[in-house]
Amino acid sequence: MSTNTMKGVGVVPEKKELRLVAHPEPSITAPNELKIRTLEVGICGTDREICTFAYGHGPKGCEYLVLGHECLGEVTEVGPGVKNFKPGDLVVPSVRRPCPDPNCTPCREGRQDFCFTWTFKERGINQLHGFMTEQFVEEETFLTAVPKELRDVAVMAEPLTIAEKGLAQAWQVQKRVPGWEHDNRDGKGRGFGRTAVVLGAGPIGLLGAMKLLIEGFRVFIYSRSPKPNFKADIAAQIGVEYISSVKMHTDDLAQQIGNIDLVYEAVGEGDVSFELARVLGINGVYIFTGIPALKSAIPVYADNIMRNITLKNQALVGTVNASPQAFVDAIHDLGEFKKRWPKALAALITGRHTIDAHRELLIGRAQGIKNVIQF
Numbered sequence: 001m002s003t004n005t006m007k008g009v010g011v012v013p014e015k016k017e018l019r020l021v022a023h024p025e026p027s028i029t030a031p032n033e034l035k036i037r038t039l040e041v042g043i044c045g046t047d048r049e050i051c052t053f054a055y056g057h058g059p060k061g062c063e064y065l066v067l068g069h070e071c072l073g074e075v076t077e078v079g080p081g082v083k084n085f086k087p088g089d090l091v092v093p094s095v096r097r098p099c100p101d102p103n104c105t106p107c108r109e110g111r112q113d114f115c116f117t118w119t120f121k122e123r124g125i126n127q128l129h130g131f132m133t134e135q136f137v138e139e140e141t142f143l144t145a146v147p148k149e150l151r152d153v154a155v156m157a158e159p160l161t162i163a164e165k166g167l168a169q170a171w172q173v174q175k176r177v178p179g180w181e182h183d184n185r186d187g188k189g190r191g192f193g194r195t196a197v198v199l200g201a202g203p204i205g206l207l208g209a210m211k212l213l214i215e216g217f218r219v220f221i222y223s224r225s226p227k228p229n230f231k232a233d234i235a236a237q238i239g240v241e242y243i244s245s246v247k248m249h250t251d252d253l254a255q256q257i258g259n260i261d262l263v264y265e266a267v268g269e270g271d272v273s274f275e276l277a278r279v280l281g282i283n284g285v286y287i288f289t290g291i292p293a294l295k296s297a298i299p300v301y302a303d304n305i306m307r308n309i310t311l312k313n314q315a316l317v318g319t320v321n322a323s324p325q326a327f328v329d330a331i332h333d334l335g336e337f338k339k340r341w342p343k344a345l346a347a348l349i350t351g352r353h354t355i356d357a358h359r360e361l362l363i364g365r366a367q368g369i370k371n372v373i374q375f
């Protein structure tokens, strides 16, 4: 480890502090490692939650945790065992690292997103420093290559992996229903003929809507703020109808759009999420992405929802973290989004800031869609 230090954004949970830290410059210590210069780091609700000190702590023996898990970087140095990268390549790192349990099959097979033991570590979240600093070192296996033409949008790969994993699971689950998946010999997409509702129009919802569109679904966004607003404008740019939950009840939504085949929940609020679950259609699948803050119990139409789950053959599935394949798919799909909707995709990044704006971005009022710190 060199004695040079770099600027990083850190939380000190013991002191409930958010501050710039002087973080030691890392060096390669194993043949399969690479040194990477950080280019951009996205900020999301998870980072903001860590800054409320609800969870998140640094590696053993370090009082701070460097934040940041949505990252785009450029390789500057490669260890002798690195096979697929060279200096100058762009990369996106994944977040979760496998647990040590030899019997945890998902972790042993590179699928720590399904870790059984919950003793995994996560960069920028749990026991491993994140990427909100000038450089970092990472193993080759946790990196995905990014083509140069996606440099301006690839920082959104990590949040898009949530949709990639969610949809991959939905396709697996829906194999149970004959004919649910369009055979796609006409190239209209596997979701052609199916109706999807995205709940919420933040970065997770809007990226999810784009993913559902390229899969051929008829997509609606159901979210809080009435039109006009800038999130509804992006929905319009990608050809999706935006419906405000303030203006239309879920019963009317279901009446108007017909059988809801898929819901992609991206609000993280239990009340509206289960209210929408109540109108999920026959043979429908509901994908939860939201991570609500824990509050007191709320009334939901539990009997109604339960009857439907049984009688309408519904499936509920959660999505968190993602597989290496989901990262590859996310990079591929960002390329597709950029071809189809270059302006709308670029508009998801509503602010690019210097590290000095970290306090405002992390503990100030949430603004825009995706805010990014540039290094």
Ligand SMILES: NC(=O)c1ccc[n+]([C@@H]2O[C@H](COP(=O)([O-])OP(=O)(O)OC[C@H]3O[C@@H](n4cnc5c(N)ncnc54)[C@H](OP(=O)(O)O)[C@@H]3O)[C@@H](O)[C@H]2O)c1
Binding pocket: 044, 045, 046, 162, 199, 200, 201, 202, 203, 204, 205, 222, 223, 224, 225, 231, 245, 266, 267, 268, 269, 272, 288, 289, 290, 291, 292, 319, 320, 321
């Ligand atoms: N599963 C994972 O691995 C993972 C990863 C990242 C994030 N998440 C979670 O995913 C969720 C969405 O993230 P995000 O960053 O996109 O969130 P966000 O930026 O806060 O956006 C939430 C969206 O939901 C809408 N909304 C909020 N409450 C609503 C309500 N009661 N009724 C209707 N719409 C409502 C908001 O409407 P307005 O536009 O009116 O504000 C906004 O458009 C969060 O719960 C987050 O914690 C999960």
Ligand SMILES: [Zn+2]
Binding pocket: 043, 044, 045, 046, 047, 069, 070, 159
């Ligand atoms: Zn995130």
Ligand SMILES: [Zn+2]
Binding pocket: 098, 099, 100, 101, 104, 106, 107, 112, 114, 115, 116, 117, 118, 119, 120
């Ligand atoms: Zn595990």
